Amino acid sequence: MQEVKFNYEGKNFIVVGASSGMGKQIALELSQAGANVLCLARRVEVMEQMKSEQGAGKIIPAFVDVTAATSKDWDAVIKSFVGEYGKINGGVYTAGIGGVSAFRNWNPEYANSVMDTSYWGMLRFMQSATKKRFADDGSSFVVFASIAARVSYQGQLFYASAKSAVQTAVRIIAKEISPNKHRFNSVSPGWVMNTEMSNQHANDFGIPQDMQNAFLLGEGTADKVSGMVLFLLSDRADWITGTDIVVDGGQLLGGI
Numbered sequence: 001m002q003e004v005k006f007n008y009e010g011k012n013f014i015v016v017g018a019s020s021g022m023g024k025q026i027a028l029e030l031s032q033a034g035a036n037v038l039c040l041a042r043r044v045e046v047m048e049q050m051k052s053e054q055g056a057g058k059i060i061p062a063f064v065d066v067t068a069a070t071s072k073d074w075d076a077v078i079k080s081f082v083g084e085y086g087k088i089n090g091g092v093y094t095a096g097i098g099g100v101s102a103f104r105n106w107n108p109e110y111a112n113s114v115m116d117t118s119y120w121g122m123l124r125f126m127q128s129a130t131k132k133r134f135a136d137d138g139s140s141f142v143v144f145a146s147i148a149a150r151v152s153y154q155g156q157l158f159y160a161s162a163k164s165a166v167q168t169a170v171r172i173i174a175k176e177i178s179p180n181k182h183r184f185n186s187v188s189p190g191w192v193m194n195t196e197m198s199n200q201h202a203n204d205f206g207i208p209q210d211m212q213n214a215f216l217l218g219e220g221t222a223d224k225v226s227g228m229v230l231f232l233l234s235d236r237a238d239w240i241t242g243t244d245i246v247v248d249g250g251q252l253l254g255g256i
């Protein structure tokens, strides 16, 4: 049972990376709470299927490849949603890719794609989504960073650097968009099980034993993180901006 219920009836949100994992969870919860949700990712057919999930209201899927979308492309997809439903009240950017590459023998193609997906795509999204013609004053935006940006996991140089860049961007952009009372925060999850990214990582590299012991509050799942995001999007969080919030079941405390 969830004791805290959100009411987003008549509100409009964008979720980037809505076809899987935490983005999908957030998109579904927003739509179950009454919002119209523009769901963006490459796999439109997967997001189409989300319409049939229990309680899902208005899920509006559309294609975006965040590594290729120009500012014009972002404007076009947001304009079409705003034209039909009205200005947005906020957005969530979860698109990201995992992977491992050592500092020595680093793979530039991989390093660039991590940065393109987590960072550059996010900047272009924020540039478009915060335009006055698209966003209502007082909109709230959330982007996904990671606790990897706060610690020193082996092989995570590029992933962690991209997430550190995201946290820095949040502090600077939050200031620049504050005249419109917009808010911008990042959420840094710990290891979240059963998303495509974490399943892939577990398949390719396994889960280190010390990580399995690290959760003071048990293993993480997408619905352990989505509540913080829905809160940050709500007016109960209207004095919170420019910060990074860790949601990790105590993982950063280093286990028992």
Ligand SMILES: NC(=O)c1ccc[n+]([C@@H]2O[C@H](COP(=O)([O-])OP(=O)(O)OC[C@H]3O[C@@H](n4cnc5c(N)ncnc54)[C@H](OP(=O)(O)O)[C@@H]3O)[C@@H](O)[C@H]2O)c1
Residues within 6 Å of the ligand: 016, 017, 018, 019, 020, 021, 022, 023, 040, 041, 042, 043, 044, 064, 065, 066, 067, 094, 095, 096, 097, 098, 117, 118, 144, 145, 146, 147, 188, 189, 190, 191, 192, 193, 195, 196, 197, 198
């Ligand atoms: N899982 C974890 O343990 C963990 C921990 C800390 C932080 N995070 C961060 O949390 C976020 C969500 O992670 P997750 O585990 O939920 O991942 P996930 O299940 O792999 O979902 C990633 C989403 O990003 C989208 N995406 C990836 N590349 C894209 C592209 N080029 N264009 C458009 N969309 C793209 C994917 O959609 P398509 O493939 O359909 O395009 C998918 O919807 C990521 O930023 C990740 O770095 C995850």
